[in-house]
Amino acid sequence: MVLRKVYTLVFVRKENQILLGYKKRGFGMNKWNGFGGKVEPNESILDAAIRELNEECGLTVETTDLKNLAHLEFTFTGEPVMMDCRVFSTNIFNGTPIETEEMLPRWFQIDQLPFDNMWPDDRIWFPYMFKNKLFYGKFNFNGVDTILNYKIRELESMEEYYNEKGD
Numbered sequence: 001m002v003l004r005k006v007y008t009l010v011f012v013r014k015e016n017q018i019l020l021g022y023k024k025r026g027f028g029m030n031k032w033n034g035f036g037g038k039v040e041p042n043e044s045i046l047d048a049a050i051r052e053l054n055e056e057c058g059l060t061v062e063t064t065d066l067k068n069l070a071h072l073e074f075t076f077t078g079e080p081v082m083m084d085c086r087v088f089s090t091n092i093f094n095g096t097p098i099e100t101e102e103m104l105p106r107w108f109q110i111d112q113l114p115f116d117n118m119w120p121d122d123r124i125w126f127p128y129m130f131k132n133k134l135f136y137g138k139f140n141f142n143g144v145d146t147i148l149n150y151k152i153r154e155l156e157s158m159e160e161y162y163n164e165k166g167d
């Protein structure tokens with residue numbers, strides 16, 4: 001039996017740039033990533049996405065401006081937990097990104113991303129995000145650097161995915 005934990009991951013876009021944060025501590029430390037974290041008990045996924053973005057880089061977004069573009073599942077050899085990661089993007093936000101205890105934010109040109117210092121799965125699925133696709137991806141890791149296998153597929157709508165899953 002695998003325990004499933006739900007996480008959020010938010011990407012803020014501006015023209016041909018994307019905001020990433022350099023993670024200063026915890027899981028994914030020293031990697032550039034979007035902003036996100038665990039959904040707390042009794043919290044909706046959207047509320048968690050907005051809260052984590054604000055806590056990690058000071059930006060504010062409205063629920064209705066977040067687009068759910070992907071659902072990613074990560075498993076790690078020997079670990080009975082599946083990370084169920086809901087990915088969102090927006091180009092409507094308030095504020096200027098600030099460094100926090102957890103993240104150092106920086107805008108990147110989308111054709112100049114620091115993939116060598118990102119999660120290895122990002123290289124595989126970012127192109128789908130930049131083509132404005134909706135997609136589902138599943139990645140099995142050995143440790144944190146090696147992807148043993150993966151599958152990724154485009155979706156017509158996110159509902160298609162959630163209906164199949166029954167949640």
Ligand SMILES: CNc1ncnc2c1ncn2[C@@H]1O[C@H](COP(=O)(O)OP(=O)(O)OP(=O)(O)O)[C@@H](O)[C@H]1O
Binds near residue numbers: 010033086
């Ligand atoms: C394995 N390949 C991966 N590829 C891309 N993104 C990944 C990822 N694995 C995890 N992520 C994201 O990394 C954040 C971790 O969140 P994390 O810091 O652990 O959560 P949270 O802030 O609640 O933790 P603490 O408060 O420190 O316990 C969260 O956005 C999650 O979606």
